[in-house]
């Protein structure tokens with residue numbers, strides 16, 4: 001039987017709660033579609049600091065490199081706020097170590113959850129489906145840093161190749177969708193953005209069917225709440241993508257619902273929910289497992305090409321929402337929320 005090796009990094013806070021559900025769903029869908037999963041657990045984030053003094057132990061990198069894909073829960077929490085090395089360093093480190101340069105963050109409004117959006121119904125319209133493609137291993141996150149006596153320094157640097165490969169992911173994604181790509185930069189101020197724009201225009205020559213727009217990041221932040229429907233795919237640098245993907249996800253009103261994929265060249269990918277570790281509700285059967293379950297669907301689609309299995313999971317999630325079941329984060333006041341495990345079992349039953 002076809003067997004996929006998966007590194008499982010549960011991490012901190014609600015990470016273990018939601019990953020356990022996602023594994024149940026994955027096992028179920030694997031059985032149905034005739035493939036098998038082989039899981040290897042490894043430490044990352046705060047728990048790795050507690051147990052080894054390092055948020056990203058070498059063993060974790062080795063286990064991930066031997067796997068076909070990585071599932072990650074969440075990292076961080078107030079417990080490590082003053083730690084000399086923070087849990088987040090583990091996340092940045094694994095992105096770099098695995099060459100995960102392309103971060104796909106879909107922001108989708110589910111029909112059953114339209115009321116959850118903080119935007120007016122007339123702005124949201126019928127449906128909203130935006131894909132943020134964020135460059136993940138370059139830019140100001142990874143540029144030269146310096147801590148002087150009376151100054152600190154971070155450097156934003158992009159090479160032509162770094163921009164080319166993420167722009168290509170942006171265009172390829174747009175080709176599979178509505179063929180509109182918005183490249184977001186700050187080319188009126190930053191040299192690295194002027195290079196970004198030049199390279200994106202070059203790559204566009206290979207995609208004549210895609211309508212390419214350029215937008216400054218400040219304007220993009222405004223346009224996202226003014227008229228989100230003008231966007232299909234957004235491609236942008238590491239830090240701008242960090243900020244805009246949070247904004248885009250909040251428009252949907254359901255950050256507990258949104259999955260993400262971080263892809264390397266080839267089929268290796270890391271899949272995690274967009275939400276954080278929510279330490280205040282960890283271990284209480286309150287977290288929404290849907291973002292992680294949908295991340296597993298992205299893994300099946302992007303790393304394993306098990307498209308039918310991926311579609312099945314997405315359909316099952318939709319059915320459970322249509323039936324009216326809600327975890328606390330997406331429930332409206334009059335509804336009684338269900339727990340993490342109940343949500344997962346309901347989705348499993350739909351499968």
Ligand code: IPM
Pocket residue numbers: 088091092242
């Ligand atoms: C994200 C997070 C991370 C980032 C943090 C936790 C380092 O905000 O994945 O968006 O800034 O990339």
Ligand code: MG
Pocket residue numbers: 242243246
């Ligand atoms: Mg972020």
